[in-house]
Amino acid sequence: MNQQQIEVSKNVLVQCLGLRPGETLAVVADDAKRELAESIYEAGKELGAEAMLLVMKERSRSGEEPPAPIAEAMARADVAVCVTRHSVTHTQARKNAAAAGTRVATMPGMTEDMFLNGAITAEYTQVKALTERVTDMLTAGKEVRIEKEGRSLSFSIHGRNGVPSTGMYLNPGESGNLPSGEAYIAPVEGQGEGRIIVDGSIAGIGALPEPIELTIEGGRLIAATGENGKKLLSVLGDGYGRYLGEFGIGTNNKARITGVVLEDEKVYSTIHIAFGSNNTFGGTVAAGVHIDAVVQKPDVYIDDVLIMRQGELQS
The missing domain is CATH 3.40.1830.10 (Thermophilic metalloprotease (M29))
Structure with a gap:
């Protein structure tokens, strides 16, 4: 050993x-x-x-x-x-x-x-501080807009609470991923509209050799380009798995894109969206599946205020 x-x-x-x-x-x-x-x-x-x-x-x-x-x-x-x-x-x-x-x-x-190596080696007191700051921004927000390469995706987070995954779970009932460093939230079901370019990785598929474009209408994934897009649709199925279930922001500056979403979704300068279950963190979807898709260096607006410019969080 x-x-x-x-x-x-x-x-x-x-x-x-x-x-x-x-x-x-x-x-x-x-x-x-x-x-x-x-x-x-x-x-x-x-x-x-x-x-x-x-x-x-x-x-x-x-x-x-x-x-x-x-x-x-x-x-x-x-x-x-x-x-x-x-x-x-x-x-x-x-x-x-x-x-x-x-x-x-x-x-x-x-x-x-x-x-x-990588995300596990971060200074977790720093990760915790940044994660909690981003969580507060999500909790206070009503509407998110993600922009990248001419595509735009908007959805409501009104009335939902942000969730910190700080990597430090020291009190009874605290839980999250390790390695960690993300703040995430359950979007309001049925309200997402637009398109988004995914160019990092997808859970279960790995690092993407080429970007895929996802189209969301009425809070559901209705189309995905390319071979890996087809794979994603197949894993999610035709039911509740296609609901937009999560929006997250990476806060770990030691994390790397490795093809394993556990680390990829924690990378500082990335965001991720997920489809499927969110009933364990404030949503209403129970799909028996939850698949994350990582996007590198987007622009992100909360209530029309730019909070991330090409992956850099704005102070």
Whole structure:
């Protein structure tokens, strides 16, 4: 087992999750990510926690629920870390665990490289400060407009609260991704209109060799160009999966576009939109799928005020 991974795991468990000796730690993995999960499990044991390693069959897509016994173990632990190929972030299991007071970190698609480099190495007190500032801007806003390469997409966030994913989950019920650094919000369902160029990556597809254009009408994705656009439509299906479910802004200056959306959506200078479930963070869509699409260096307006110019947040 990689000792460096165990040392990084210890750092993450203490700094980001505040794990203390004697606490219960549930490490949830699937077959694809078992090795990384074992490093976290070993680190938990070395820190004096009552650590458990729970391995499940790989889910078929992001947003699919884990088996009930794993969901129950998450809800009964002090700290839960989920290292899986597909994301359990937007699942009822994660939501219920947080509601029960568990401190939860999800690491969908985590790779060995990401574990040792990039976003995980950020100074998280700085990430937290910026994330909270951007979250406040989202919460105060009513309307978002994203502009890039002559395309424009607008949608309402009126009455919705921004959510900070700071990378620091130290209090009961706090949860989010690791590595982290994003502020996000659930757009009002049924109100998005326009087109957007996606040129970063898409969850489950990876880094995009060429940009795709998405067309949204009545808050639903109705068209997507190119081969990867077809793939996206296929994964989302024809139902609630096509609803515009999330708008997020990356706040981690150490994050890189790697093709793994867990890191890609945290990159400072990017935004992302997602389709599908948002009922776990303030929306009403429960689709059993949640797919993020990352956009590099756009212009972003909240209530007609420019808050991001070509990826740079304006002070």
